[in-house]
Amino acid sequence: MVKVGIVGATGYAGAELVRILFGHPKVALSVITSRQYAGVPFDQVFPAMKGVVDLTCEEFSMEEMCRRTDVVFTALPHKIPMEIVPRLVARDKRVIDLSADFRFRDVKRYEAFYQPHTAPSLSAAAVYGLPEVYGDVISQARVVGNPGCYPTSVLLPLVPLLKAGLIRSEGLVADAKSGVSGAGRSPSLGSLYCEVTESFKAYKVGGHRHNPEMDEVLSLVAGDPVHITFVPHLVPMSRGMLTTLYAVPKESVTGEEILECLKSFYAGRPFVRICPEGQVPSTGHVRGTNYCDVGIVFDADQRRLILISAIDNLVKGAAGQAVQNMNMMLGFDESAGLNAVPYPI
Incomplete structure (x- = not known):
């Protein structure tokens, strides 16, 4: 089983990641972090998860995240991931970032619409995570910038x-x-x-x-x-x-x-x-x-x-696509954990 962590698990996209990854056949969700809800069981933040998700939200610790995970999802506002992701990659973690920080090949374009980038070389090396278009390079990527919805x-x-x-x-x-x-x-x-x-x-x-x-x-x-x-x-x-x-x-x-x-x-x-x-x-x-x-x-x-x-x-536009990217990075079937049957009405 691949050990996975989520940084920022109590936003809407982060919560969707928890939901999807808990049903993934090849994943063990080992760490979920939340600045606002540190120390609070996840099923108290989202009562729908009672009896399903038994994890407690933690403060983010780089040491703990690297010690207990193989793959990390960063579901955080723009600017924060560019400070965290380079340190995760330096510790040989694969990262799927759901912010805009690693979506742009042209860092200057990012900076024109967001803020100065503190990890421009890593941003330039990251892969844009649209699996149906860039699947071949996603499979080799260390960092994937998950597209916007x-x-x-x-x-x-x-x-x-x-x-x-x-x-x-x-x-x-x-x-x-x-x-x-x-x-x-x-x-x-x-x-x-x-x-x-x-x-x-x-x-x-x-x-x-x-x-x-x-x-x-x-x-x-x-x-x-x-x-x-x-x-x-x-x-x-x-x-x-x-x-x-x-x-x-x-x-x-x-x-x-x-x-x-x-x-x-x-x-x-x-x-x-x-x-x-x-x-x-x-x-x-x-x-x-x-x-x-x-x-x-x-x-x-x-x-x-x-x-x-x-x-x-929240799924193809965020968390589901992020999991699809993880599947391709790890050589899994791209649909692993994502075969939810649609509601008929």
């Missing part, structure tokens, strides 16, 4: 089509909606029940930090600079993400070619499901799972391609 929902539909040259790199638009858990567990005015319920709003329009993350990956795939217009929205539900993408197909490209490209690219990949023609995804169909469902509508008259993706922002 919005970028996951945007990149999985677009990457195969850009790579195949079926759509133009100009004029890409992403209209995305997220459940409130995407804002994290720390209380804030914008995520209070009375502020969110019976309401629907766009936020951080033109300035969301996930935008440069998408731009970097899309530019690398396209071989030219790409900027996607990205507008995120907050939906009054706890979890789930639906993203509608608009792209211009190249001349003579047909809807059948688009659909076949997506099916071929994701053939044999367990977590990307391409909807049959005429069907579009729903967040309810992926809730609690590591699936990304993708549907297409091809407007031949207007030469417009509409792509729709649905993920659970």
Whole structure:
């Protein structure tokens, strides 16, 4: 059994990691840390885990984490992981980081939208953790920067089509909606029940930090600079993400070619499901799972391609994808611990 630790286990993504890893057939979850809940049993923080998870939250100790683990997940706010991860790697630990600190190949791009990076060489060597796209290099990685939830929902539909040259790199638009858990567990005015319920709003329009993350990956795939217009929205539900993408197909490209490209690219990949023609995804169909469902509508008259993706922002958009990355790093079946059966309703 591989010994695993989670730094920051009581945020929403951290708690999802606990839930998933406790059901993993090849993992022993040995250390969970929480600054706020140190000394508190995990099932007191999340009563749903009573009788299931018997671990107690601990203060983070580098010595204890390195002594008792082989692999570490860091589920922490940006900036903190860049201080911790280099020390873990120096002690021969493999790390999957759920913040933005190790997602960017271009450190200057990170610094333009976040803060100065204190581990730039390690950031440049880290692998972007989109398993269906970068699986070959993820398997060799010491550090994986787990993608953001919005970028996951945007990149999985677009990457195969850009790579195949079926759509133009100009004029890409992403209209995305997220459940409130995407804002994290720390209380804030914008995520209070009375502020969110019976309401629907766009936020951080033109300035969301996930935008440069998408731009970097899309530019690398396209071989030219790409900027996607990205507008995120907050939906009054706890979890789930639906993203509608608009792209211009190249001349003579047909809807059948688009659909076949997506099916071929994701053939044999367990977590990307391409909807049959005429069907579009729903967040309810992926809730609690590591699936990304993708549907297409091809407007031949207007030469417009509409792509729709649905993920659970806490699973495929965070913890589930992180576990999928761990599986690939360790040579496990990529679906190990992630075969949750979807709810039928």
